[in-house]
Amino acid sequence: MEKEKKINFEKNIKKLEDIVRELEQGEVPLDDALNKFNEAFKLSKECDDKLKEVSESVNKILNKDGNLEEFKIPE
Amino acid sequence: MNVKYYTITALNKSIKKMFDEKLELNNIHIKGEISNFKHHTRGHFYFTLKDENSQISAIMFATNTKSLNFEPVDGMKVLVSGKVTVYETTGSYQIYVNDMQQDGLGNLYLEFEKLKKKLEAEGLFKKEHKKSIPKYPMRIGIITASTGAAIRDILSTIKRRFPICETILFPCLVQGADAKDDIVRNIHLANTYPLDLIILGRGGGSIEDLWAFNEEIVARSIYDSEIPIISGVGHEIDFTISDFVADLRAPTPTGAAEMAVPNTLDVLNMIMQYRIRLTKGITNKLDKERKILDNLKNNYILKNPMSLYEKQEQNFDHLYERLINAIKVNISSNEEKISKIKSSFIFKNPRLLFADKAYNYNELIKRLKININNIMENKKNIYINLLSKVEVLNPITTIKRGYTITKQNDKVISSIKNVKNNDIIMTTLTDGIIESVVKDVYEESNVSK
Numbered sequence: 001m002e003k004e005k006k007i008n009f010e011k012n013i014k015k016l017e018d019i020v021r022e023l024e025q026g027e028v029p030l031d032d033a034l035n036k037f038n039e040a041f042k043l044s045k046e047c048d049d050k051l052k053e054v055s056e057s058v059n060k061i062l063n064k065d066g067n068l069e070e071f072k073i074p075e
Numbered sequence: 076m077n078v079k080y081y082t083i084t085a086l087n088k089s090i091k092k093m094f095d096e097k098l099e100l101n102n103i104h105i106k107g108e109i110s111n112f113k114h115h116t117r118g119h120f121y122f123t124l125k126d127e128n129s130q131i132s133a134i135m136f137a138t139n140t141k142s143l144n145f146e147p148v149d150g151m152k153v154l155v156s157g158k159v160t161v162y163e164t165t166g167s168y169q170i171y172v173n174d175m176q177q178d179g180l181g182n183l184y185l186e187f188e189k190l191k192k193k194l195e196a197e198g199l200f201k202k203e204h205k206k207s208i209p210k211y212p213m214r215i216g217i218i219t220a221s222t223g224a225a226i227r228d229i230l231s232t233i234k235r236r237f238p239i240c241e242t243i244l245f246p247c248l249v250q251g252a253d254a255k256d257d258i259v260r261n262i263h264l265a266n267t268y269p270l271d272l273i274i275l276g277r278g279g280g281s282i283e284d285l286w287a288f289n290e291e292i293v294a295r296s297i298y299d300s301e302i303p304i305i306s307g308v309g310h311e312i313d314f315t316i317s318d319f320v321a322d323l324r325a326p327t328p329t330g331a332a333e334m335a336v337p338n339t340l341d342v343l344n345m346i347m348q349y350r351i352r353l354t355k356g357i358t359n360k361l362d363k364e365r366k367i368l369d370n371l372k373n374n375y376i377l378k379n380p381m382s383l384y385e386k387q388e389q390n391f392d393h394l395y396e397r398l399i400n401a402i403k404v405n406i407s408s409n410e411e412k413i414s415k416i417k418s419s420f421i422f423k424n425p426r427l428l429f430a431d432k433a434y435n436y437n438e439l440i441k442r443l444k445i446n447i448n449n450i451m452e453n454k455k456n457i458y459i460n461l462l463s464k465v466e467v468l469n470p471i472t473t474i475k476r477g478y479t480i481t482k483q484n485d486k487v488i489s490s491i492k493n494v495k496n497n498d499i500i501m502t503t504l505t506d507g508i509i510e511s512v513v514k515d516v517y518e519e520s521n522v523s524k
Binding site: 009010013016017019020023024026030033034037040041044047048050051052053058059060061062071073074075 | 364
């Protein structure tokens with residue numbers, strides 16, 4: 001699930017860029033353009049929300065037993 | 076005589092004392108070649124140092140060997156520092172080494188250049204082999220020591236710039252003889268995790284400290300990594316082989332983290348810009364469509380739909396008129412043709428056609444008769460002509476005119492060369508044959524004389 005999320009961010013931004021360029025060229029038929037506009041706005045909101053997620057950054061360390069455990073940034 | 080006998084222990088102790096009192100032996104630097112090297116299971120090194128003529132036993136304790144970034148081997152030229160003293164038990168003096176370096180850093184630079192050239196020739200540094208670095212990595216693997224400045228700098232930079240990114244630290248030896256194998260092992264290990272990116276880092280140090288990052292196996296495992304790797308080793312000025320093979324080279328560990336992740340504020344700003352452009356784009360589109368619609372609404376035809384019909388009505392009338400005219404013209408031209416045929420001379424006097432043919436017939440008969448007569452006359456003349464020629468050619472006729480035919484053995488003689496004296500020849504005349512004997516033969520020229 002985590003993996004899913006991270007692939008989406010990069011893909012969403014790319015899709016967003018593509019739609020912005022397409023709409024700026026003005027060649028898309030109106031119906032399509034409106035659909036794309038809605039899609040792009042939704043994508044931008046998803047990315048925005050993701051970036052603003054209030055969460056402590058997750059740092060882990062692979063310990064000697066091969067398990068991941070939390071890692072605090074050394075002072 | 077009272078002789079004093081020393082014990083061996085006392086002797087060795089006394090000799091050891093002599094060594095230890097000599098200050099220059101307490102901290103001496105010597106250079107030589109290693110032989111008989113033994114790496115004891117408890118970590119101590121036992122070996123011999125020698126030059127062309129002499130040798131000395133050497134020992135290096137485990138506490139000192141740990142900091143070495145290379146494994147000594149027989150034949151290696153080294154610079155060592157230590158203390159020369161006596162091992163009383165065996166009565167031998169030896170050097171206790173506390174630091175050892177490979178002789179001549181020049182060797183390391185040569186090795187570096189040699190490996191760099193080799194890997195470059197193999198194409199390991201080529202741009203086309205570099206994997207692209209994701210712009211927004213959400214999970215980064217960090218291969219470095221778990222303590223020290225490097226990991227702290229990397230993590231705090233990522234936290235400051237792009238806190239939503241997760242990190243996994245793969246704690247790793249970054250100096251010493253075992254570092255190269257540990258780095259390789261951790262690169263393999265990191266590749267078994269779902270990571271977007273790997274940062275391979277180490278803080279600054281001497282060329283020996285950074286040496287693990289100049290090892291061929293490290294370079295090859297960076298090259299083989301499926302996950303893109305950013306290297307950040309040492310300081311700005313330090314270049315390692317790992318830097319050349321990595322998909323991206325950062326000057327320092329902090330630099331590697333800065334290159335790895337974007338700044339969240341920049342990304343948020345970018346998304347806002349995209350929204351503005353999106354809105355502008357769709358507004359422009361709507362304006363354009365509205366203009367087209369307005370144009371259509373104002374169109375003359377749409378406003379006066381009957382005008383479409385009127386025009387067609389007019390067209391129809393025009394075409395109808397043209398059709399009627401065309402038919403009329405066609406009829407009158409055909410009528411004209413018919414009346415012309417009716418009024419023609421032959422049509423009115425059909426007999427004239429026959430009279431003409433009869434005349435032709437009589438004329439042909441007449442010409443045929445004349446031709447036949449001409450041919451007959453011709454043939455008659457030719458016949459008479461031929462008859463006279465036959466008369467001339469007949470040999471009998473010739474004989475009648477006084478000529479004779481002379482033969483010998485039934486062959487006609489036509490030249491004097493055909494006969495010689497005393498030949499019998501037969502001459503034919505009109506009324507008989509003369510048999511004669513050749514008396515003599517004369518050539519033409521002689522006869523006339």
